[in-house]
Amino acid sequence: MFSGDRISLTGSKSHLALVRPPGMGAPRLEQVRTSEALPGDFVCRTLIAGVCGTDLQILRGVRDDPARILGHEGVAVVEEVAAKADQRWLGATIAVNPTPDWGAAELGHTLDGMMQQRFLVPARLRSLVVSSPAELAADLAILAEPLASVLTCGGILKRVAEPIRVLVVGRGTIGQLLRIALKTACASVRDVVVTGTKETAGVEHRAFDTVILCSSRQDVAAALIIGLDALCDGGTLHLFGGLPPEGRDPRLPGVNLSEIRARNTGGRVGWPLTEQCQTTVGHKRVAITGHRGSSNAMLTRAMLELSARPNTYRPLLTIVTDPKEAVRTLRDAVGHPPVRSWTKLGIDLRKW
Template identity: 35%
Template structure:
């Protein structure tokens, strides 16, 4: 049986700017209903969406965030899952919007997390191989799965001669690697703020975009606040056949593009959790060439398993290198989150924060 209480990283009341600092708090371990499952997270990730919530850019109500990671089963609730086995959770229910792990339900930044029966029955608790709790696997599987989802849609539409990845955070860098592995030899332009990227404010960027060989594929993986600027720039400067994956979130409502006004947020929601098949891709006629526009939310179990397998096959990332830049325990996560919020810069311990893995132990005390 699980302990009566557990530690969790809990959001505090918002400050005047809407930001929510966090602290480690002892909470009552949730009681389970029929067919609920209790998990002990081992390793979880801090993703870009989490940073948006912490900064007050999204209104998600959960006090405990965390929707990507690996856990051990503590109480299987008669589901057939084995106590002590390693699992991951698909955080998005395709048919039940009330289940969105770490957004409107308590997430994985805790020593115990309850997964409700509706998600268990939908098969969202997935067994994974031993070793999948490695920080770079647990923290990167869900974002890589989302990249693979978008890539699968793209290759079903056209093979690009050039690729633009706009946003050089975790998703952007995973996308560049995945696209170049799937489509070797494709010219790739990374737009962002890292040393290997072109700054989006660079005066020569428009010329670079205009000179790309068509067809051009674009993946927009910016923070939510940069999505519209990136979409407008590629629409304005890329000529010929253009395919855009709006991976990043954006406000609802019409967006002015050269082909007319488009509700890009609604279009992005057309593909969710691997459905429908074939995915929906909209075509718009621009003065400079056709625009093929799509987006997607969530991932399928198939994408998650594929991502876990790919990451397990890779050598472990050195701590502080690659996409996984920080590894912390729960108190260390509180320090990192609060320092980033206070400084208003994604920097901790002198390094840019891309992906952070939080180690919670996975029931070592239970």
């Protein structure tokens, strides 16, 4: 459909979305108005959207991100543009890097995200649009953003030291991707042990030269206890998972953990790369680093990695289902008590 310079492949005025209630709670399926592209904007049709730990934290009220519709992981097709120069993008399969190097994440956080049939990429975020390789299966694409972040983590650790024995605290998607891909991202790594915050019995004290924290925000205190106990003197602590805005811990005096993590955002590496600290318990010397998100180039690398080794990563896709079943699954996951038996949930919108 043509309207001035606007070209749409569908002309749809409304579409289905997983809309979350104010405050906390599972989303509901609702019809919402489809945005129209202004010059520089894209309107995209979601193929599959992924649910990540951050989304669950928002639904549980742990985070106060205002977007009504979540979702920053997945793959989509550009269906509407409003500038002649953008016509070449029509029909292209794309992903959107949710973490810009200039500030906070917007898509699925402050801006309605991909858990809907169509979503808007505003002109100011166009630089975060990345073409998806033709050979990448749509279901695997929901792992691209977290895998890109894992590869970024490996690149940072290589610059800090040469990790050999690594403990990962957090058993979610990130933890499982670190188990699979960290040795690829950082060749010095010989051993990767993954544990949850409630599984401390088998973790050796002072046995790891590197600890990566990728637990949820509400579990960060427990994760720090496990990680600092397991870290050897002179080891590296990498902050991967969510932290509260003023992330501080009495065992790491004078250190703002959130600030250290934010130095390396969207693939941009800040300085200094590490913060040196001595713990108040055990008096260990610790080099602290971290990161948020990845660059567009790393997102592309992750998509190529998924394309090359699909059978290695596909077992992480515990559930890929339609929006109705996804709503039921999310209702269980954010209920009281929460019931979650899956690692990665994908919402398949291709037949809707």
